[in-house]
Amino acid sequence: MAQSSQAAGGLQSIPALLHRNATEFGNRPAYREKEFGIWQSWTWNETKREINNLARGLINLGVNEGDFIAIIGRNRPHFYWSMVAAQSVGAIPVPIYQDSAAEEMAYVLDHCGARFVIAEDQEQVDKVIEVQDRLHQFEHMIYVDPRGMRKYDHTRLHEFSHVQEQGFAARDELTPELNNRKAKLDYSSTCVMLYTSGTTGKPKGVVLSNRNVIESAKNSAEFDHLKIDEEILAYLPMAWVGDFIFSLGQAYWCGFCVNCPESPETMAADLREIGPTYYFAPPRVFETQLTNVMIRMEDASKFKKRLFDKYMAVAKRVGPKILDGKPVGFIDRLQYALGDLFIYGPLKNTLGLSRVRVGYTAGEAIGPEIFEFYRSLGINLKQLYGQTEATVFITVQPDGEVRNDTVGVPAPGVELRIDDSGEVFYRSPGVFEEYYKNPESTASTKDAEGWVATGDAGFIEPDTGHLRIIDRAKDVGKMADGSMFAPKYVENKLKFFPNILEAVLFGNGRDRCMAFINIDMGAVGNWAERNNIAYSSYQELAGHPKVLDAIKAHVEEVNRSVAQDEMLSGCQIHRFLVLHKELDADDGEMTRTRKVRRRIVEEKFQDLIDALYDGKDQIFTTTEVTYEDGRKGSISATLKLIDAAIAPVTTQKVAAE
Amino acid sequence: MSENKNEGYVTADGRKIGGTLMEMKNITLRFGGVKAITDISFDIKEGEIRAIIGPNGAGKSSMLNVISGFYVPQEGEVWYKGARRPSMKPYEVARQGIARTFQNIALFEGMTVLDNVMTGRLNHMKANMAQQAIWKGAAEKEEVANREVVEKVIDFLEIQSIRKTPVARLPYGLKKRVELARALAAEPSLLLLDEPMAGMNVEEKEDMSRFILDVNDEFGTTIALIEHDMGVVMDLSDRVVVMDYGKKIGDGTPDEVRNNQDVIDAYLGVSHD
Numbered sequence: 001m002a003q004s005s006q007a008a009g010g011l012q013s014i015p016a017l018l019h020r021n022a023t024e025f026g027n028r029p030a031y032r033e034k035e036f037g038i039w040q041s042w043t044w045n046e047t048k049r050e051i052n053n054l055a056r057g058l059i060n061l062g063v064n065e066g067d068f069i070a071i072i073g074r075n076r077p078h079f080y081w082s083m084v085a086a087q088s089v090g091a092i093p094v095p096i097y098q099d100s101a102a103e104e105m106a107y108v109l110d111h112c113g114a115r116f117v118i119a120e121d122q123e124q125v126d127k128v129i130e131v132q133d134r135l136h137q138f139e140h141m142i143y144v145d146p147r148g149m150r151k152y153d154h155t156r157l158h159e160f161s162h163v164q165e166q167g168f169a170a171r172d173e174l175t176p177e178l179n180n181r182k183a184k185l186d187y188s189s190t191c192v193m194l195y196t197s198g199t200t201g202k203p204k205g206v207v208l209s210n211r212n213v214i215e216s217a218k219n220s221a222e223f224d225h226l227k228i229d230e231e232i233l234a235y236l237p238m239a240w241v242g243d244f245i246f247s248l249g250q251a252y253w254c255g256f257c258v259n260c261p262e263s264p265e266t267m268a269a270d271l272r273e274i275g276p277t278y279y280f281a282p283p284r285v286f287e288t289q290l291t292n293v294m295i296r297m298e299d300a301s302k303f304k305k306r307l308f309d310k311y312m313a314v315a316k317r318v319g320p321k322i323l324d325g326k327p328v329g330f331i332d333r334l335q336y337a338l339g340d341l342f343i344y345g346p347l348k349n350t351l352g353l354s355r356v357r358v359g360y361t362a363g364e365a366i367g368p369e370i371f372e373f374y375r376s377l378g379i380n381l382k383q384l385y386g387q388t389e390a391t392v393f394i395t396v397q398p399d400g401e402v403r404n405d406t407v408g409v410p411a412p413g414v415e416l417r418i419d420d421s422g423e424v425f426y427r428s429p430g431v432f433e434e435y436y437k438n439p440e441s442t443a444s445t446k447d448a449e450g451w452v453a454t455g456d457a458g459f460i461e462p463d464t465g466h467l468r469i470i471d472r473a474k475d476v477g478k479m480a481d482g483s484m485f486a487p488k489y490v491e492n493k494l495k496f497f498p499n500i501l502e503a504v505l506f507g508n509g510r511d512r513c514m515a516f517i518n519i520d521m522g523a524v525g526n527w528a529e530r531n532n533i534a535y536s537s538y539q540e541l542a543g544h545p546k547v548l549d550a551i552k553a554h555v556e557e558v559n560r561s562v563a564q565d566e567m568l569s570g571c572q573i574h575r576f577l578v579l580h581k582e583l584d585a586d587d588g589e590m591t592r593t594r595k596v597r598r599r600i601v602e603e604k605f606q607d608l609i610d611a612l613y614d615g616k617d618q619i620f621t622t623t624e625v626t627y628e629d630g631r632k633g634s635i636s637a638t639l640k641l642i643d644a645a646i647a648p649v650t651t652q653k654v655a656a657e
Numbered sequence: 658m659s660e661n662k663n664e665g666y667v668t669a670d671g672r673k674i675g676g677t678l679m680e681m682k683n684i685t686l687r688f689g690g691v692k693a694i695t696d697i698s699f700d701i702k703e704g705e706i707r708a709i710i711g712p713n714g715a716g717k718s719s720m721l722n723v724i725s726g727f728y729v730p731q732e733g734e735v736w737y738k739g740a741r742r743p744s745m746k747p748y749e750v751a752r753q754g755i756a757r758t759f760q761n762i763a764l765f766e767g768m769t770v771l772d773n774v775m776t777g778r779l780n781h782m783k784a785n786m787a788q789q790a791i792w793k794g795a796a797e798k799e800e801v802a803n804r805e806v807v808e809k810v811i812d813f814l815e816i817q818s819i820r821k822t823p824v825a826r827l828p829y830g831l832k833k834r835v836e837l838a839r840a841l842a843a844e845p846s847l848l849l850l851d852e853p854m855a856g857m858n859v860e861e862k863e864d865m866s867r868f869i870l871d872v873n874d875e876f877g878t879t880i881a882l883i884e885h886d887m888g889v890v891m892d893l894s895d896r897v898v899v900m901d902y903g904k905k906i907g908d909g910t911p912d913e914v915r916n917n918q919d920v921i922d923a924y925l926g927v928s929h930d
Contacts, residue, residue: 036808037820147813148871151671265818 013185013210015051015088017252022048025228025255031077034262034270042077044255050077050164054085056174057167061116061140061158065090065181068112068193072096072105072128073120075234075260078144078160080248082118087191090181091116094193094205095239097592098124099585101630104203106131108195112205112436113137118160121145125157187211193436194241196388197591205436206241206388215429216391217249219412223396224358230256230278231355235267240593241388242362246280249391271352279359283366284594286381288522289351290370291498295526311339312376319344319376324400344377353379360384360396363593365469365488367496368404375402383407385469389445389452390414391430395467406466416467422457423473457486475598477508483570485513487598490571493558498523499550502583504601506609507571514612515576516605517551518542518583524550539580539637548642551578555644563647572646575612579605580637586626612641665702668895669910675703677736678847678879679724684733686719693719694730695903701847706873707881708890711900712923717883718760720900721851724881725757726750752780756845758836760852760883766825770816770835771807773824777842778803810841813875814868830861834868841872848872850882854889862886866893887924891915899923 011017021030026045033040042050063069069086071093073079083093094112096105098120105127109117115137119125125143132138143149144160167174191213195203220226234247247258256278261270297308318332328336348354359374362384374381380399385407386392395416397408410416414428427450434442446452457476458469470476471488479485487505494503494517501520507513519542528535528544535541559572583589589601602609604623611619622636665674679701686694694716701707709717722728723735729744736742737753745753756777764773781803784796811817814834819827824835833853840848853869854862866889872878884890890897891911899907899914901923907914914920 036805036812037817038808147875150874262817263815269818269821 011214012187013087013182013189014084014191014213014248014252015182015185017214018044018048018051018084021252021255028228028255029257030251030255031080031258031260032274033077033260034266034273037262039259039273041257047077047081051081051085051088052175052178053164053167053171054081054160055088055167055178056170057163057165058085058089058091058116059174059177059181060166060170061142061163063089063091063116065184067091067116068094068114069116069118070094070096070109070112070114071118071238072098072100072124073118073144073238074098074264075236075238075243075247076120076144077258077260079118079120079238080234080258083192083248087185088178088182090184090189092190092193094195095244096195097197097237097239099592100127101586101626102127102130103630106134108203108205109135109138111203112193115139117141119143122148125149125152185210187214190433192244194239194244194388197593197595204438204441207433207436208241208391209433212391212430212432213245213249214253215413216393217245217253219429220245220393220396221250221254223398223412224278226250226254226256226278226358228255230254230357231274231276232256232258232278232280233267233271233274233276234258234260235264235271236280236282237592241392242280242386245392246278268352272350273352275352275355277355277357279353279356281359281361282363282593283361283370284364286361286366286370286374287498290373291520291523293347293351294498295523298526298530308343311335311343314339315344315376315378316372319378320372320402323375323378323380324402340378348377348379353377356380358382362386362392364595365492366404367492369496371404385467386411387454389432390426390428391432393428393430394424394426394454401464401466403466406461406464406468408467409465410467416460417451418459421473422459422470422476424454424456424458424467424469425451426454427451479507479513479570480509480511481570484567485571486568487571489568490515490558490562490573491596493561494554497554499527499547500554502596504583504596504598505571505573506602506612510613512574512613513571514609515555515573516601516608517555517576517578519547519551519578521582538582539635542578542580543637543640548578548640551576552642552644556647559644560647563649566649569649573644574646575615575641575643577608577612577639577641580621580639581623581625581635584625586628587624588626608639616641665704668705672704672874672895674705674895677701678703678738680736681720681723682734682736684720684723684730684735686716686723686728686730693903694723694900696733697898697900697903697905698733699898699905699908701879701881702896703879704873704877705879705895706869706893707879708894708897709881709883709900710885710887710890710897714902715900715923716903717900718851719903721757721849721881721883724847725755725849751843754844754846755849756840756843756847757849758833758840758851758853760855762829762832762836764824764832764836764839767823769821769823770827770838771811771820773835774807774810774838774842775803777839778807780843781806806844807842810838813841813871814838830857830864833857833861833865837865837868837872841876841878844876846879848878848880850880850884852883852885854884854886862889869893 021044027043029041030044030047031042069091071079071082086093096108117128140156142158142160142163146159187210189210191208191210193205193207195205236243251258259274261267297305314335318328318336321328356379359379359381382397382402385395393411395408396411414426417425431450431452455473456469457471457473458467460467471486475487477485485508490505491503494500499520500517502518504516505513521538555573555576562572563569585592590596607621618638618640620638622634624634626632665676667673677700682698684694684697709720711717723730726745727747734741782799784799788796853865873880897911897914899920906919907917
């Protein structure tokens, strides 16, 4: 204990870091939020005041040490304060995805036995009220936005600002109690509980201690030289471990400012106004941005398009080298400088990425073209491999060693091990304490020595020490002929086409692979518009013969690429279909972080899979869909089942039996 | 409904409605030989949502134009805030605290949403042209204060993401919302909505209904609206006036109106003499 307390300078909790920040640089900005068209800001001093008032208000409401406080809302300073206030009074904050349906919320609230809920607005309050009869421990709810709340019964409902006012009014009597509770916090006390979305089964509550969070924040901040003057935009779900570490752990450790957008729709404009220096986004965000750029360039004048193409070619050739500090000829440097003046600079500015010093993508594999595009513009985009159970960091790419086919070297303090089956294990200061109320899962994930199974299959490159991830270990299977089946590998190749949003591959234990494909409405819709193809719905566009032809061409290209890989050449797609609906988290087909739930998709669309294997040309199907408000409906369609050409395997080296 | 002119009532959901804000007494409006409105009387009480419904050509829009002061009826009196209203120019009516939206959106297409909503503050700007031109002192202070009101409205109606977008580029449903924003920016005591849901899909209608209810609830604004969608009207309004062929055929709570035989006939159609 003595050692670890020295490591973090005696700062063993987030409230302790808050105290340090307010003391050492109390007048620097801690939070900004755009509200009423203006960036409102709070210094560390003001933040401390807000948090302490709230914390006293919580004590006043009867929050005990060890209570769970659920926090439901989009990224706003109030909810970050709520988390720290909860920690200050010895309670455990549990952020919940704000787009969860009432049912999902009920499960989490019941599982952690939350006595208190801090919710954003009427919408979230209504969801909790809808299920409150089933929550035996639930007592009080606090809401931030009072709009539409006047007529509600306020016996168990409180407005955020009123709770703060009460906390302020009672400062004399409650401050000793608050200080007393804060003093009890140390490295082993729980910092936060985060529910993993879980691609299988019910969500699990991952308990992270102060040690996990502060050590991980400290190590990663040192790794990337994060400083006090970084600016970040907090826009990723607060219930996701990444946001917790970046917007709370690292922000409090380094003391930098967290900016909250005005609304989800104004994200792009707010990003441009803030110009973050440290930026984090899942691949999907980068993909969407790139797709938008490309769509707009298609509509641009000939001259602009020509200039764009010319200089993007230059960037592609020399940009990554310049970024990595490798030698580049004078002429190329000059051309790149011109390109920066005409194209890259303005483009980065439009994207809001002009000032990015360190950018990360994680969560899913990113397409090599997309990754290279950003790097060629001079944006230091890197990949990171992590999970909630590791408090994010397992491996990261160091500056100068960024590649798109690996996820980097072990993060500071992390040890890696690959077991015989190829599964990746790690051990680090960030390793989670336990799954709440679930000792079996804890035991099966984390062994006595602290090694945690990632559930991913991969290998470490012998000469560079970089980790390469092949697929989810439990998704990796065998084809009927014994060759390896790695669906993610093929799906990612498909998803790298802008037209394809999502793909699901089937073939485990079978002789051939089949695929479901979701088109990207934005990209395909724009293409349809330019080619005068009329459509009225997603379903109609997805079934259009020309769209199917285009997708077929993509599938065949992927087949040719898969054929190059001797290990995985069996995973070529023989037949596919384009789904009549988008896979959706509301229907349970995806997690809230938008990862496909393979088993559920397989069960739900069994008829379609059978039809693909039976060799039919088309099939009529009806699917149940859930709307955002929880109502159910159904859609039906006749889907075309399409054969794709199989590429000959170029490097045939099947081992002799 | 009692005929106590100056007394309020309590709605089914527990809201307290105040005294009479506006009263129409025996209004008759003619265009040449055509009688658009014949001898209609009704009142609008403070804080309520009052709907005017009726089949096509019943005279609803004419009635709204009488309320807004755009038409001056040949017969009858309009009483507003306890005084008889003389015939006025539309801008004079606006100064009295009456704002409206239009059936066929009347925004400045080339201007941004923000500028359009700012025009709603016109009656709250006192600085003269010279002050505006040099942009110092009163003019500047005023602009900041007005912008603050406008931003609150923008926040309220959740149109932050289109603040700087020219209106011409917006879809129809959003234009309707911008129009409501402009009317709200005037901080009216009486808000007139001419078919706020016309041409909207179900989701847009639900949004708009919620905004109308929220406006009434948050700011206590009295709202008079014309609407075709019966479901919406019955859900939203506290009291309903039903018109047919320029005559009032029903007046009361949605339930009373729903069971009124004349109203049923007007909507389901019986032969008129």
